[in-house]
Amino acid sequence: MMKGRLFLTxxxxxxxxxILNIFPSHAQKQTRxxxxxxxxxLNGEIDPCPT
Amino acid sequence: xxxxxxxRKDVLILxxxxxxxxxxSNPIPENELKRVGDKAWLILESFNLMGIDALGIGDDDxxxxxxxxVEMSSKAKFPFLSSNSxxxxxxxxxxxxxxxxxxxxxxxxxxxxLSPDLFIGPNDLRKKGVAFREPIETAQAMVRExxxxxxxxxxxxxxxxPKDVELAQKISGIHLIVGGHTATxxxxxxxxxxxxxxxxxxxxxxxxxxxFTFNNDTFSFYNSTEKRSxxxxxxxxxxxxxxKETPDHEKAKWLKSKEETERALAQFQGKNEFxxxxxxxxxxxxxxxDILKMIDxxxxxxxxxxxxxxxx
Numbered sequence: 342m343m344k345g346r347l348f349l350t351x352x353x354x355x356x357x358x359x360i361l362n363i364f365p366s367h368a369q370k371q372t373r374x375x376x377x378x379x380x381x382x383l384n385g386e387i388d389p390c391p392t
Numbered sequence: 393x394x395x396x397x398x399x400r401k402d403v404l405i406l407x408x409x410x411x412x413x414x415x416x417s418n419p420i421p422e423n424e425l426k427r428v429g430d431k432a433w434l435i436l437e438s439f440n441l442m443g444i445d446a447l448g449i450g451d452d453d454x455x456x457x458x459x460x461x462v463e464m465s466s467k468a469k470f471p472f473l474s475s476n477s478x479x480x481x482x483x484x485x486x487x488x489x490x491x492x493x494x495x496x497x498x499x500x501x502x503x504x505x506l507s508p509d510l511f512i513g514p515n516d517l518r519k520k521g522v523a524f525r526e527p528i529e530t531a532q533a534m535v536r537e538x539x540x541x542x543x544x545x546x547x548x549x550x551x552x553x554p555k556d557v558e559l560a561q562k563i564s565g566i567h568l569i570v571g572g573h574t575a576t577x578x579x580x581x582x583x584x585x586x587x588x589x590x591x592x593x594x595x596x597x598x599x600x601x602x603x604f605t606f607n608n609d610t611f612s613f614y615n616s617t618e619k620r621s622x623x624x625x626x627x628x629x630x631x632x633x634x635x636k637e638t639p640d641h642e643k644a645k646w647l648k649s650k651e652e653t654e655r656a657l658a659q660f661q662g663k664n665e666f667x668x669x670x671x672x673x674x675x676x677x678x679x680x681x682d683i684l685k686m687i688d689x690x691x692x693x694x695x696x697x698x699x700x701x702x703x704x
């Protein structure tokens with residue numbers, strides 16, 4: 342009887358974590374990224390910046 | 393640039409103009425036209441290889457005239473944008489007015505403006521055959537057109553920095569202005585109403601990169617530098633609170649300061665952020681082999697005149 346309850350409890354806990362992983366909450370929503378490389382006034386320069 | 397673009401799908405490469413020619417002061421002499429033209433084609437081919445997404449044209453890009461720039465735009469693998477440059481006779485737009493891109497799950501609209509005030513009087517050869525629609529009115533019309541189609545609006549501006557500030561104050565709905573002409577080095581992009589202004593120094597000395605992290609679906613951001621500065625302050629306060637040399641009567645002050653800083657940091661939680669970096673385009677940066685080859689060919693065709701030895 343005790344063993345059966347323990348088994349059921351373990352199953353319920355595992356099920357709970359499984360559901361959490363399948364349906365991530367809003368807070369866990371994957372973040373998006375965007376990178377912009379930008380330049381201006383290159384003015385026909387084809388040589389690197391002197392170091 | 394190419395590697396970043398190939399490895400990630402969410403990279404946008406933009407230029408805000410004055411790309412092909414030196415800063416205009418006088419018309420290019422007849423005997424220089426071929427060399428200057430060849431250099432412009434070399435730059436165009438290089439940008440084709442780099443995979444740039446859009447160029448907003450600048451006044452100096454018209455240094456060899458309207459038809460030359462229109463011809464270049466027809467050979468480019470990326471759009472030349474100008475929402476307000478028109479053919480003087482027909483009134484038709486000379487270049488593509490805007491570009492729509494889908495990236496990082498967002499619809500992005502990019503348009504461009506060139507100021508007629510940047511030309512040296514009515515006889516400036518660069519604007520021969522070109523007329524301009526009023527920039528502020530055009531910006532308003534572009535925002536009206538792009539807003540229903542996009543989530544993020546970017547202006548490639550060749551108006552000059554003071555005019556970018558004025559435009560951001562007058563027109564809402566533009567998220568970013570990537571500016572040019574004045575070549576103002578904006579390491580910490582200023583926020584004017586809801587628009588961030590970006591720009592770098594001149595003559596190909598610097599490139600710039602801005603990285604956005606979206607934690608929610610709004611399009612308002614904070615500069616991650618602000619957060620880092622508060623985090624450093626919090627660490628310092630924590631140090632002062634436990635330091636033996638801090639007198640007890642000062643600890644209450646530091647504790648209050650800690651609570652205030654923690655409150656300020658909590659405000660960033662879940663918000664969108666960006667990091668802006670301006671970096672020198674140095675010699676040790678890896679060259680694209682095809683671009684390097686084209687530059688070597690150009691330099692052997694047009695060797696630079698030897699500089700006179702300094703007088704003793």
